[in-house]
Amino acid sequence: MDIPEAGVLKNSQRYFFTPSSLAEELLYYPTRVGHYFCDEHYAFNHQAETARLASHRENLMLICICQGDLHCCFEDVKYTAGPGQVAFFDCRQPHEYSSSMLSEQVWILFNGLNARELYRRILQSRGGRHVFAPNAFPSLIQAIRELVDSCSAGARMSESACSQLIHRVLCELLLGGEGQAENEAVAAALRCIHSRLHQPLTVRDAAAAARLSPAHFSRVFKAQTGYSPYEYILLRRIDEAKHLLTSTGLSVKEVAYQVGYNSEENFIHSFQKKVGVSPGVFRNVPV
Numbered sequence: 001m002d003i004p005e006a007g008v009l010k011n012s013q014r015y016f017f018t019p020s021s022l023a024e025e026l027l028y029y030p031t032r033v034g035h036y037f038c039d040e041h042y043a044f045n046h047q048a049e050t051a052r053l054a055s056h057r058e059n060l061m062l063i064c065i066c067q068g069d070l071h072c073c074f075e076d077v078k079y080t081a082g083p084g085q086v087a088f089f090d091c092r093q094p095h096e097y098s099s100s101m102l103s104e105q106v107w108i109l110f111n112g113l114n115a116r117e118l119y120r121r122i123l124q125s126r127g128g129r130h131v132f133a134p135n136a137f138p139s140l141i142q143a144i145r146e147l148v149d150s151c152s153a154g155a156r157m158s159e160s161a162c163s164q165l166i167h168r169v170l171c172e173l174l175l176g177g178e179g180q181a182e183n184e185a186v187a188a189a190l191r192c193i194h195s196r197l198h199q200p201l202t203v204r205d206a207a208a209a210a211r212l213s214p215a216h217f218s219r220v221f222k223a224q225t226g227y228s229p230y231e232y233i234l235l236r237r238i239d240e241a242k243h244l245l246t247s248t249g250l251s252v253k254e255v256a257y258q259v260g261y262n263s264e265e266n267f268i269h270s271f272q273k274k275v276g277v278s279p280g281v282f283r284n285v286p287v
Contacts, residue, residue, distance in 0.1 A: 005050075007042025007099065015151040016055070019112075020159060027163035028112035028170075031055045035106050035148045038068070038099045045096035056091055059109045060119050062169070063087040064141050068103025072096070072131060079131035086140065088173070089130050090119065106144040110166050118170045125174065125223055136172035143169050175226055182220045185210035189221060193233055197240055197260050203229040238274050241267070245283040252279045 003014050012035060019029035032055065036042075050056055063070065063086060070081040073096050074089045081087045089095050091109070126132045134140065143165050150157050157165065192209035193201065206229050207217035221229050237259040244255045256267030271279050 003036075005042070005044075007038045007040070009037040009039060012036045012038075013148055013152060015148065017162070023112065023159045023163070026113070027159055028110060028115060028166035029159060030108055030110045030147065030162055030166065031059055032109040033107070033144060033147050033151070035145065036104070038103045038105070040100050040102075042103070043096070043098035046091070046094050051091070056109060059091050059111045060115055061087075061089055061091055061095075061107065061109050062140075062144075062173075063097070063105050063107040064137065064144065066104040066106065066141065068099060068101050070097050070099055070103060070105065074130040077130070079129075081131045084137050085131055085133045086137070086173075087131050088119070088122065090116070106141055106148065108144050108147070108166075108169075112163065112166070115166075115170070118174060122170070122173045134173055139172050140169055143172075175224060182224070185212055185217070186221055186224050189217065189229070193229075193236060197233075197237055198258055199260055200262070201233060201260060203233075206233070234270065235274070237261070238271060241271060241279065242275075242282065245279055252283075255279065 001013050002010060003012050014032065014034040014036070016032055017030045019027075019031070023029040045051065046057075063081070065081045065083055065085050065087070067083055070087060072079045072081055072087050073094075074087075075093055079087070087097065123130065147157060147162065147165060189206040189210040192206055196205070203218065204214050206221075207214040210217050210221075212220065218229055221227070221232070225232060227235070240259045241255050244250055244258060245252075248255075250258065252268065253264040256264045259267070261267035261270070268278060271282070275282060277285075
């Protein structure tokens, strides 16, 4: 494929997508996707003619570096992205990137639904850095290549399939975890939480099961599950209470103590705040 960009080699691929009004309103959607092989002449910045097109400017861009490097500048901060790393940025903001050697990248421009809110949360979880090495990097590469390959084969994915793929990519970036040791630590904490819901249980107890400090544990746990440890414990207790209210004859007070609350009053207040109705009402009309 002959792509008229300096430094982009002929074995590269690039495909365009024009979303339907339905996709723009209700789905995630790509506007461009590519698999680039570049030499040292490759460079791009937000002042380029292509960058001024709405199909670029109004979207988010994710670039996955497979080989070589990419020298980037986002919001006046310089980065060098290498193999196994991604560059993730909002194309409405000043951006530029270039290659100083032979490099390989897969990338996607996309938008839709709450994409920008997820983007902000992902960057927040990465300390505001636009370049980082996600644990789920192989899955990201596979997903974007799947989209490129479908175009190359003349069998483009449906808009619903594209939306699901982009959502999967965003979830991998947000909740993809930190590494094997952290995965095992969170798994140990989850086992502890689920086995002790009926007992007094603190974040410190769960951190001890994970063999991490409470502060580090809280950060890792939220990165992998999307919940703070306290919120997760609370929600699982509410779930267990719902089960007991609808499947047993235990009184509300007995249910409260069965799921780890130290008073019926605290349980009722917590349940109503999260569910929207009291335990008694829920028992009669489960919602």
